[in-house]
Amino acid sequence: MTAFVLVNISLFAILGATALAITRMRALYEATMLTALFSLVTGSLFVLLDAVDVAFTEAAVGVGISTVLLLGVLSLTRSREAVTPRRRRLPAALVVLFAGGALGYAAQDLPPFGSATTPVRDHPVTETYLVQSQQDMGIPNTVTSVLASYRGLDTLGELVVVFTAGVTVLLLLGPLTRRNHPVKKDLVLADYRVLRVVSGVLMPFILLFALYVLFHGDYGAGGGFQAGVIFASGFVLYGLVFGLDRVQQVLPQAVLWVLIPLGLLLFMGLGVATVLLGGSFLDYDTLRPDDTAAGQRLGILLVETAIGLTVATVMTSVFFSFTGRGASR
Amino acid sequence: MTVIEVLSGVLLAAGAFFVVTGAVGLVRFPDFYTRIHAVGVTDSAGAGLILLGLLLRTTEWEVGLRLLIILLFMVITSPTAAHTLAQAARRDGVPVWRAGDTRR
Numbered sequence: 302m303t304a305f306v307l308v309n310i311s312l313f314a315i316l317g318a319t320a321l322a323i324t325r326m327r328a329l330y331e332a333t334m335l336t337a338l339f340s341l342v343t344g345s346l347f348v349l350l351d352a353v354d355v356a357f358t359e360a361a362v363g364v365g366i367s368t369v370l371l372l373g374v375l376s377l378t379r380s381r382e383a384v385t386p387r388r389r390r391l392p393a394a395l396v397v398l399f400a401g402g403a404l405g406y407a408a409q410d411l412p413p414f415g416s417a418t419t420p421v422r423d424h425p426v427t428e429t430y431l432v433q434s435q436q437d438m439g440i441p442n443t444v445t446s447v448l449a450s451y452r453g454l455d456t457l458g459e460l461v462v463v464f465t466a467g468v469t470v471l472l473l474l475g476p477l478t479r480r481n482h483p484v485k486k487d488l489v490l491a492d493y494r495v496l497r498v499v500s501g502v503l504m505p506f507i508l509l510f511a512l513y514v515l516f517h518g519d520y521g522a523g524g525g526f527q528a529g530v531i532f533a534s535g536f537v538l539y540g541l542v543f544g545l546d547r548v549q550q551v552l553p554q555a556v557l558w559v560l561i562p563l564g565l566l567l568f569m570g571l572g573v574a575t576v577l578l579g580g581s582f583l584d585y586d587t588l589r590p591d592d593t594a595a596g597q598r599l600g601i602l603l604v605e606t607a608i609g610l611t612v613a614t615v616m617t618s619v620f621f622s623f624t625g626r627g628a629s630r
Numbered sequence: 631m632t633v634i635e636v637l638s639g640v641l642l643a644a645g646a647f648f649v650v651t652g653a654v655g656l657v658r659f660p661d662f663y664t665r666i667h668a669v670g671v672t673d674s675a676g677a678g679l680i681l682l683g684l685l686l687r688t689t690e691w692e693v694g695l696r697l698l699i700i701l702l703f704m705v706i707t708s709p710t711a712a713h714t715l716a717q718a719a720r721r722d723g724v725p726v727w728r729a730g731d732t733r734r
Contacts, residue, residue, distance in 0.1 A: 493717055499710045503703075 337368040353522035361530040373623035438597040449601040453583040467615030474622035507535035525605035529612025564611030638686035645679030661727035673708030
């Protein structure tokens with residue numbers, strides 16, 4: 302127990318130090334790398350809290366793809382933070398102090414760490430999810446059951462958010478904006494032979510791992526969101542090393558534009574299909590009326606695939622947009 | 631206490647030692663290339679020895695297989711990262727530290 306507390310305290314200390322270092326930093330490349338460290342430490346804390354699914358997402362999104370996207374943004378703009386005049390810092394400081402104070406005040410109402418009588422433990426719905434899901438679906442990972450079936454509508458909302466973000470970036474940076482400058486050949490990392498060979502060797506394993514995460518989400522940590530991000534990071538790695546032209550030969554932009562809405566349409570179409578089969582929206586029991594557990598598992602698999610499809614294609618095309626923009630300046 | 635447990639403890643302690651030396655090196659070494667070397671030690675010797683030590687403590691073959699895969703990935707990726715960093719720094723013209731120079 303003491304070792305556990307010690308690890309927790311050290312991780313929190315590293316987290317606080319990282320946050321302070323980020324605020325002190327003017328060079329944005331360094332700050333970006335530190336935000337990746339921040340996400341990694343947060344992910345470790347989630348593992349200590351037994352929230353492995355959340356930790357996995359934090360590691361894949363926070364450390365992996367968002368760092369690469371931020372670096373892509375920085376290559377388009379200035380990479381040093383502008384200095385704010387001292388008197389204009391006062392309102393910001395007041396806002397930060399007020400928000401922090403309010404959060405600290407609210408945190409006093411939280412139950413103590415590891416308490417046995419929290420609402421999360423005592424509320425009857427916890428028991429329902431943990432026990433009932435085994436009869437309803439027979440899937441060991443309750444997180445997946447809750448995410449894809451019990452709260453499927455919420456997950457659909459999350460996917461709509463991802464879709465909207467992707468479409469917005471494409472509208473701002475994508476094919477609909479005008480390009481005045483011819484595409485220049487920038488420095489390609491493929492000139493480094495070791496990097497070229499190693500990333501070529503790793504590429505199939507990354508995609509295989511993404512498939513494993515997608516289809517193993519029923520049994521362990523993982524699922525559509527994580528798998529989508531891992532898929533995207535495979536293509537991002539390929540694009541970073543071999544250049545945008547090569548990766549777009551493998552994965553043309555037109556294919557991405559078809560696949561981005563396809564995942565969302567698959568998710569919504571599944572909901573409509575269950576309505577047409579006589580159930581309510583996203584009620585997978587109707588897919589196999591004779592064996593509802595198998596119907597639930599089928600529905601969860603389809604939903605996870607749809608999530609993976611949209612997340613992977615949105616992340617990849619956001620990366621393409623940023624790097625394509627960088628190459629055309 | 632069996633032989634395997636002792637061996638695993640030695641491996642874990644050695645791994646932890648290399649992680650600490652890597653951290654010390656990162657702070658104390660004078661320039662970019664030597665610091666990359668320190669980080670490389672953390673990733674390869676430190677993490678590798680810790681993974682080997684954990685491998686001796688596993689009872690299920692599935693866990694062992696996962697540890698082996700992680701080890702394989704560490705062995706492939708971390709030297710590649712160190713190598714690419716060093717080569718990029720050379721291409722960028724980062725000067726190499728010589729004895730007698732000041733810390734950079």
